[in-house]
Amino acid sequence: MDLVRFYACAGDTLSVAAKLLSKAQERGEVVRVCGNGDSLQRLSDRLWLVPGFIAHATPSSSEAVLRRSRVQLGEEPKVSFPVDLVLNLGTDLKLEGLQAKRVFDVFGTEFEERQAARARYRRCQAAGWLTEAVQVGGA
Secondary structure (H helix, E strand, C coil): CCEEEEEEECCCHHHHHHHHHHHHHHCCCCEEEECCHHHHHHHHHHHCCCCCCCCCECCCCCHHHHHHCCEEEECCCCCCCCEEEEEECCCCCCCCCCCEEEEEEEECCCHHHHHHHHHHHHHHHHCCCCEEEEEECCC
16 A cells, blocks of 8 residues: 545545546546545535536445446445555545555544544554545535
8 A cells, every 4th residue: 555645524524535536537546435435425416516427436336337347335345356445435434454445534523533543544554554635625
């Protein structure tokens, strides 16, 4: 893994996630988005509205769609499925054994979210991964 970047969002985390996915799509990257069911559904709904549309597979997609999709949404990353980017929507993602070039961790301003993100950040630093923190204004 080359990089774990933490995005502290003052605004809408799903807008930030959609922008990051749009950039990844422009580069032709394979992306796995991890989050809880509600966050994933809201992001899926949002991706239908992004200019140019971001094609994606949801957990309920068929196996054929999952295999072909460059953007997959799910509650856990598939460790055996190598990707360019894992986009984490604030879950307690375990990075050990994850086959990804980069991980972007997107979280909001709530105290609990920030505390959990700080714990994930410290865990990544302790593991020796290159970490970055980015502040993102209102979206």
